[in-house]
Amino acid sequence: EVQLVESGGGLVQPGESLRLSCAASGFTFSDYWMTWVRQAPGKGLEWVASIRADGSGTFYVDSVKGRFTISRDNAKNSLSLQMSSLRGADTAVYYCLRDRGSVWGQGTTVTVSS
Amino acid sequence: DVLMTQSPRSLPVILGQSASISCRSSQSLVHSDGNTYLDWFQQRPGQSPRRLIYKVSNRDSGVPDRFSGSGSDTDFTLKISTMEAEDVGVYYCMQATEWPWTFGQGTKVEVK
Numbered sequence: 001e002v003q004l005v006e007s008g009g010g011l012v013q014p015g016e017s018l019r020l021s022c023a024a025s026g027f028t029f030s031d032y033w034m035t036w037v038r039q040a041p042g043k044g045l046e047w048v049a050s051i052r053a054d055g056s057g058t059f060y061v062d063s064v065k066g067r068f069t070i071s072r073d074n075a076k077n078s079l080s081l082q083m084s085s086l087r088g089a090d091t092a093v094y095y096c097l098r099d100r101g102s103v104w105g106q107g108t109t110v111t112v113s114s
Numbered sequence: 115d116v117l118m119t120q121s122p123r124s125l126p127v128i129l130g131q132s133a134s135i136s137c138r139s140s141q142s143l144v145h146s147d148g149n150t151y152l153d154w155f156q157q158r159p160g161q162s163p164r165r166l167i168y169k170v171s172n173r174d175s176g177v178p179d180r181f182s183g184s185g186s187d188t189d190f191t192l193k194i195s196t197m198e199a200e201d202v203g204v205y206y207c208m209q210a211t212e213w214p215w216t217f218g219q220g221t222k223v224e225v226k
Contacts, residue, residue, distance in 0.1 A: 035215075045155070045163065045206055047215040061214045100153055100210050101165040102174065 002026035002103050004096045009108030016086055020108055022079040022096030030054070030074040033099045036081050038092035039107075048094070049081065063089070086112045116140055116209050120218035126226035127197040135221045137190045137207035144187060144211070151210035154183055154192045157220075158203040166205075167192065199225060 008020040022034070036048040049060045049070040058070050069082040079096055093107040117140035127133040143150045154167040165174050167183035170190060180195040194201055202225060207218040 044204075044220045045157075045208070045217045047208070047217065050215070059213050095162060100151070100168065100215075101155060101163070101208070102168070104162045104164060106162055 002098075004098065004103055004105035006094065006096045006105045006108035009094065009110045011111045011113065012086055013114050014087055014112055016112075017082070017084040018086060018110060020081040020083065020094055020096075020110070022081075022105060024077045024079065024096075024098070027098070027103075029072075029077040034070075034072060034079045035097040035099065035101070036070060036079075037095045037097055037101075038090075038110075039095070040089075040092045043092075046092075051079070083110070086110075088112050115214055116143070116212050116216050118207055118209055118216050118218040120205075120207060120221050123219065123221060125221055125223045127194070127201075127223060128226045129197050129199060131197050133194040133197055133223060135192045135205055135207075135223075137185075137192070137218050139188045139190075139209055141212075142187050143190075143209050149211075150186065152183075152185070152190050153208050153210065154181075155206045155208065156201075156203050157206070158200075161203075163206065194223075197223075197225070 003025045005023045035050040051058050051070045067085045071080045091112050095107045096105040119138045121136045150170050152170050155163040157163040166177050166181050171183045182193050184191050204220045204222050206220050
């Protein structure tokens with residue numbers, strides 16, 4: 001079964017850091033681009049970042065550039081999102097996606113609040 | 115950034131009737147490779163989104179054939195041919211032709 005399972009969400013204070021992880025199974029992870037998309041409470045979907053299949057290129061929405069880093073470990077079938085200098089506006093459910101959304105995880109919730 | 119505008123924002127539909135959602139982009143979505151990267155997603159209440167349609171008109175595996183996508187350049191449509199109760203949810207279009215990828219605001223489909 002093709003599956004993506006996110007972890008690492010939680011409650012943090014503004015300015016703190018958090019690392020999200022996504023464990024992939026059921027497909028050849030190294031063949032696919034991977035993506036993070038987020039959804040603020042009661043709001044729509046927002047693309048956050050994507051990474052090429054071999055990790056050679058990364059892309060970010062402007063609002064997270066310089067603060068978030070997407071990375072992958074193809075040997076471990078794992079995707080990560082390192083988030084730093086977190087703000088209230090980063091509060092959202094973060095979804096891990098295979099390529100442009102052929103597969104979605106269940107999401108992990110990040111809350112940034114003092 | 116490419117602005118994606120969906121209409122209507124809310125769509126009450128009688129069971130068994132058809133429904134259409136429009137998605138317009140602020141610029142052409144035809145990529146330099148010749149493909150048009152316009153996808154449609156469904157988010158049922160309390161669930162993760164799932165993709166229904168990719169590259170304008172290609173149905174994802176397992177998606178009922180009552181869902182269809184059409185359009186070109188800047189004007190796209192998702193159609194539900196026969197509304198069923200399980201189709202209730204929010205529908206989003208997304209363009210992946212230009213960075214950053216951008217979503218429409220969403221269309222809430224409900225039973226009338």
